Amino acid sequence: MTKAPKTRASGTMTESAFITFVKGHLRRASRFWKPITDTIKNARVRKGVYLCNGCKQEVTASIVIEGKRVKNVFCDHINPVVDPETGFSGWDSFVNNLYCESDNLQLLCKSCHDLKSKAERSIRSNNKKEQNDQTEI
């Protein structure tokens, strides 16, 4: 397998690393997107307690796992930002899906969000394997 050429940031970044870098920053900025802040606000039952749209349980904003306090409420895109079947397909769809309207957003607790992410990752990695199998033939 040949190494990907470093075409970005004065030859220090591959195209793939560049996409990962920009995606991460766009995702981080999405917490200021009004439909996302509204989704979290609307799921709030009372101070520090939210209703998870997955398990329908009232959950606290943070939980302690192995002695470490971690975030327990996630604003989830019902239809994933990146379709796990097709993968990243360009900035237009990425930005439009990430900065979507509230009808595609739901609040999930960490456990529900982890399950959903795991399922999407599994579809993605199976599709990658299939693609690799096809190119090797």
Ligand SMILES: [Zn+2]
């Ligand atoms: Zn849940």
